[in-house]
Amino acid sequence: MTLLFKVDDARGCAWKSLFEKHAPDIEVRFWPDIGDPSQVRYFAAWQPPRQLHERFPNLEVIFATSAGVDQFDLGELPEHIQVVRMLDPGIVQGIVEYACFAVLSLHRQIPLYLQQQQAGRWQDHLLTPAAQRRVGVMGLGNLGIAVLQNLRTFNFQLHGWARSQKRIDGVQCHAGNDQLEPFLNQCDILICLLPLTDDTRGLLNARTLAALPTGASLINLGRGGHLQEDDLLEALACGQLSHAILDVLNEEPPSPDHRFWQHPQIWLTPHVGAMTAPQSAFPGLLENLRRHQAGEPMQGLIKRDHGY
Template sequence: MALLYKADPVRGEHWKALFAEHAPGIDFRIWPDIGNPEDIEYLAAWLAPDDLEQTLPNLKVLFALSAGVDQLDLSRIPASLPVVRLLDPGISQGMSEYACFAVMALHRDMLRYRQQQLQGQWQAHRLVPAANRRIGVMGLGRQAQHILSSLKPFGFALSGWARSQHQIEGVTCHAGTAQLPAFLAQCDILLCALPLTEHTTGILNHELFEHLPPGAALINMGRGGHLVEQDLLSALDSGQLSAAVLDVLQQEPASPQHPFWKHPNILLTPHIAAMTQPESAFPNLLENIRRFERGEAMQGLVDRSQGY
């Protein structure tokens, strides 16, 4: 049995060492040194190779080395081939850390204070108690629920929205298109943690921003495809939005001319909210392989009809 790894080769060496120590019976190979392609039953990849069926004729499972699978063109992957998301507790921890940092930066007005520092200006502004700040999270999946749990101790009023109904202790939950305006109307800070699908592409747009309270702030740590970038600039210029923290863009890296680089009300980070760590991700990947071999359901199996 062989597993082919197709992603960052430096991290690949860490993965290889973990397999050698804990699962020596699995032949771990790093792309492009695939050896005999007929040996490969499992593929762990960020992007799948072209002509997957011809390249790896005996492939049984594709493990996406990410919490989402929007980087994969599922239409080019055989319908009979299971695609499994990576359930890495390190990703959940990283996402929660970033969310807390971004929310607190906006809550405590750090973008304004940063601009004052650059201008040599020493001026305090009114502090809004956390209990009076309303945080709304779009997307109520595994990662979003970790984020909400991390935000609870601060005392914010928390709400969430998803396409389907959820019940989360301490969180006011909304569901579906009909309830989206009511959810948005009580979000002082809106955080997007949605998966990117045909239904969510471009969802952060002018129409959505108009439903937010004037002066609300945005955090996008989902995917760049969620945001209509020009609509964000227009909302910031008009004052409908006061600030944004963005970890993802339509095009990454951003071009040197991109207006987000120097915008005073945008904090931009280079897609670093969370990073897959081999040490924390390995146990789940190995367990899923064992589950598949035993004929058991794998954790993180992608529903093709939903896109995640």
């Protein structure tokens, strides 16, 4: 069987070495050196080219090299082609690290102290105990659950929201549209880890941001499409929000004149919350290839009606 990757050269070298050492029976090719397209049964990429099924008539599975698949046009793919998201423990670890860094920075008012440093002002501020700080996570999949479990270490009041009801130790869980506003009302720091679907696109908007406590902060680790950027700017300008930490944007990279670049209340990072590492992702990918070979269900297989 043949697996075709569309990745950068550095990752390509790592993937090639891993397959040569641990699965030499699997032929691995790298875009654009596709060879005979009729031999390609598996394709792995962050963002595959259009009409992939027409280029590769025997394609059976597309592996996303990411935890999300919103960058794929699922509507153009025939039903017989399965789409599988990456289950890389390195992605989970990266998101946990970023979320903890962001929450603790906001909790300890680091943005304010950095502004004071730049202004040459030495002034302390009262510290809110962690037990009095309410942190909420939107999206209770494996990433959201891992973030909440790690935040328990700091004794925050933890809340979670998802489309369907969940139970997580130490977390007050909310579910569905009816419980969205009550959830938001209790989030001093809100983290978005939702998948991007038709239902969640633009969910961080004027209405939902207004439901947060005055002076709350936002961390977006989901997708740029979750956030209505103009609504965020208005919420920051009027004091409804005090700060935002954004790792994702609608346009990546943003234009040089984008208003987020120099905004004093926004920290911006270039979609680095987590990145797939071949070394940590390889075991899960190989297991799924073996499962497919054996006719067994693969892990991380997306439900097309859900979009994740």
